[in-house]
Amino acid sequence: MGVLTTSQTSALRALSHEIHSHPELAYQERHALAAIGGLIEREGHRVERGIGKLETAFRTHIGPPGPSVALLAEYDALPEVGHGCGHNLIAISNVGAFLVAAAVASRLEVGIELIGTPAEENGGGKIDLLDAGVFKKTVAVLSSHPAAQGSWGVGGTCLGVVEKLVTYRGVASHAASSPEKGRNALNAVIRLFTGIDGWRQQLDGDSRVHGIISDGGKAANVIPARAEAIIGLRAREKPTLDAMVDRFVEIAEGAALLTGTKVEITEYLRYYEPVTANAELSDVLAAELARLGIDAPRGQLTTASTDLGNVSQRVPTDAVRFPVTHTPIAGHSDAMREASIADLGHKNALITAEVLGAAAVRVATDRALRERISA
Known part of the structure; x- marks a missing residue:
């Protein structure tokens, strides 16, 4: 040899x-x-x-x-x-x-x-x-x-991993003088993270969900019309990960429904199996x-x-x-x-x-x- x-x-x-x-x-x-x-x-x-x-x-x-x-x-x-x-x-x-x-x-x-x-x-x-x-x-x-x-x-x-970019779009408005005219995209991102925190209780021990708020608005006195998060999903088996992605989409869409915003979910990192x-x-x-x-x-x-x-x-x-x-x-x-x-x-x-x-x-x-x- x-x-x-x-x-x-x-x-x-x-x-x-x-x-x-x-x-x-x-x-x-x-x-x-x-x-x-x-x-x-x-x-x-x-x-x-x-x-x-x-x-x-x-x-x-x-x-x-x-x-x-x-x-x-x-x-x-x-x-x-x-x-x-x-x-x-x-x-x-x-x-x-x-x-x-x-x-x-x-x-x-x-x-x-x-x-x-x-x-x-x-x-x-x-x-x-x-x-x-x-x-x-x-x-x-x-x-x-x-x-x-x-x-x-x-x-x-x-673990396999999928990373998603989640973008919420609402309506900008003055946060103090006319908040009722806005639709807060940042609130949608916060609801997304709240939903994920609750979901973690039902995940198996090897699965992971983690993420960041990559855009939460630019000024405190403006209701954000756009906000985004990057979320990673991981699991030991591909079928488990695929099912996690489906559930994640439901949670993200639910956050949009709660806040009256629109949501777009795109690939951020390619699917590492x-x-x-x-x-x-x-x-x-x-x-x-x-x-x-x-x-x-x-x-x-x-x-x-x-x-x-x-x-x-x-x-x-x-x-x-x-x-x-x-x-x-x-x-x-x-x-x-x-x-x-x-x-x-x-x-x-x-x-x-x-x-x-x-x-x-x-x-x-x-x-x-x-x-x-x-x-």
């Missing part, structure tokens, strides 16, 4: 620092793409940029053409906290996995490819790539994510971790969401969760940003690279395993 060389390890650490020090938001990851592509090309591999009509997406391939095992890299950042989700580590663990697999490319029965997937945090780059047919020949997907929980894991799941893990891939990843003396618990639910869920609903998928701290910290935080550039995070990302690379090779060289994965 291939392993990372000392020079490759150094190059991957440098790549992580380069991405981390130049945080880029969704679909703008040009610096990260240049850095990743440059490393891969220096290793002797061709990089296809702009796949799926996304400027900052890429693909590189080893082995025979046709069906492939895909390793998915992420490299976009967050507003304000930069790489507070550790996507620099996701990038190097999957780039490293590709380099590990490349050392034994002549043995492969199907190809192995590294796919760069932009805009995970906001936009859904993997959904774009799915829609463009990038995964149509993919037999299995492997990836990784740094764990703010401080532990290893495989076979994890995530729940992540489902393939049990056979979990077995492979757990075995590779065990070979290195690492016990990886299975099946942890993360109550965040990712566009990897959309891929997992269509292609057998699993990911390694690797710790960046010894104790839990908050994700999407300054603490997570600092942990994502520290020694422990890099050490475990590079271990993950070897685990993912070995797992990809196993899948790509074992027809019976591939049949079990797809069964």
Whole structure:
């Protein structure tokens, strides 16, 4: 089995620092793409940029053409906290996995490819790539994510999420001299949140509803003719989430009826479907971790969401969760940003690279395993 060389390890650490020090938001990851592509090309591999009509997406391939095992890299950042989700580590663990697999490319029965997937945090780059047919020949997907929980894991799941922009329109009027002539759009938003608060009592333990008032008017002495809220809905199973959306629409329409306003509900964030893990891939990843003396618990639910869920609903998928701290910290935080550039995070990302690379090779060289994965 291939392993990372000392020079490759150094190059991957440098790549992580380069991405981390130049945080880029969704679909703008040009610096990260240049850095990743440059490393891969220096290793002797061709990089296809702009796949799926996304400027900052890429693909590189080893082995025979046709069906492939895909390793998915992420490299976009967050507003304000930069790489507070550790996507620099996701990038190097999957780039490293590709380099590990490349050392034994002549043995492969199907190809192995590294796919760069932009805009995970906001936009859904993997959904774009799915829609463009990038995964149509993919037999299995492997990836990784740094764990703010401080532990290893495989076979994890995530909630699906839908975000809606709710806009209420009423009638403006002077709030003191002629309030009776107005229809208060802000009151409708407040009724919406009141309805949601009551609804939460009936939700199951894994479901979530959360939101903000994104526009509540501009002056205290003017009854707002327009107000809006952004609401996120999350659930573990797609049918549950679909039913939540239906109920949410009823609550939003009820708030409009109560206040004599009009309501418009539109998509704010694309539908990130729940992540489902393939049990056979979990077995492979757990075995590779065990070979290195690492016990990886299975099946942890993360109550965040990712566009990897959309891929997992269509292609057998699993990911390694690797710790960046010894104790839990908050994700999407300054603490997570600092942990994502520290020694422990890099050490475990590079271990993950070897685990993912070995797992990809196993899948790509074992027809019976591939049949079990797809069964």
